[in-house]
Amino acid sequence: MRRAPSTSLVDLLGETRAQVVDTLRPAPASVAQVAARLELSEPAVRRHLQVLERDGLVVAETVRRQGPGRPTTRYALSDRARRLYPDHSADFANELLDFVENEHGRHSLLQFLRWRQGRQAARYAAELADVHDPGERVARLAELLSADGFLADVSETVGPDGRPLLKLHQGHCAISDVAAEHPEICAYEAALFQRLLGGRLSRRLTIAGGDGICVCTITPPDSIPTTTPANEPT
Template sequence: METRTRDRVKQAVSEHGPITAAELAGRLGLTPAAVRRHLDCLADAGLLEEHEKAATGARRRGRPARAYVLTEAGHTDLREDYDSLAADVLRFLAEHAGSGAVTAYAQQRARELAERLARELDAAGDDIGDRTAALAAGLRREGYAASARPVATGTPLAGVQLCQGHCPVRDVAAEFPQLCEAEAEMFSDVLGVHVQRLASLAHGEHVCTTFVPLPDVPRAGASTPSTSPDSTERDPR
């Protein structure tokens, strides 16, 4: 109950701040003393900070009222609350419509992301390496902190390593892997090659890593198989 009330206080500060304890008490139906207790806890946690609010009316004289706003950490904490809401919605969807409905949602979300990345990908042409670099650029624009770098160059295992240092649905995807699976499938579709997810933020790794294989291009000077009959075939004579 304490945690739920504290979350209500934090949400109210987000929506109405700068706001005083007395104003919060009126909005939430709590006593000013109870509100101040929650405000102190949130401030001690670095989620709120005090601002002076000029007194009006009968309070024009005396000390300015203390008003509260969210800190940057408070905004981040609130976004995590929205993650919890998203997880609740997907649980409800899975329970009442089945896991297939969650998969359908994840695939729709991935398609919408692909549409937003289309500009970069269309400009990149057909080269898989160029398209992967364009994909990384588009993901960066979307806030995924993405990068791409070549790996195993000059070997049969040559490819591009696509890394994402941030994921807006990391915590939700830990419970609903369909989100990661749909994203990887979308990568395969837009790049035209089967990709392999090697690591995931949702599984506790520090970055999402996807391997994108490059076409096996023969090295310069490499011999090619002859189409002529086998020269070692024994003379029938």
């Protein structure tokens, strides 16, 4: 019996592939099992699975039979496919941060954000250690942010005083639902960038604030800081 897939999956994948994905959601299944559940031919199911595998939405796994016989190929949803379904992790994170602040005080929330900034700074600083040109350093940071899901890039402009300025854009915020409830996260992120890049940095636009994009304007330093002390938001 066919099960009705969610409207969002149908819009994204088309009805039949959405049904295939929905069928695999509870547990991995073989081509024959999917075909039987959806009342489709096995060749048709195999074609849909090939497309879904190409798009990174399913993964094939070989299962050896107990006893004689050839191994069976089963298909399972990838992490990418599971992210197409409702995810309440942002609600959980907001509740956790609210609990910390309400039960232990605002200083505990800020202590957590300082701790998080330190972890991020250590990871990014290791990647930036051999990049000494200020412009290249911002560009490399943008690459690292993009790898973390923040869709970052850099543009160059000139300030009113004629000095070169760099603009770090983030077209996506991987934690926007949490940052919208706790704007301190944005402030500590800007402080993190200041800590890594040196120079002067200001942020006027944030996705969490409803602007559709995050933009930091950076006046590059004359030299890259050799240490990265903990920075507080200004």
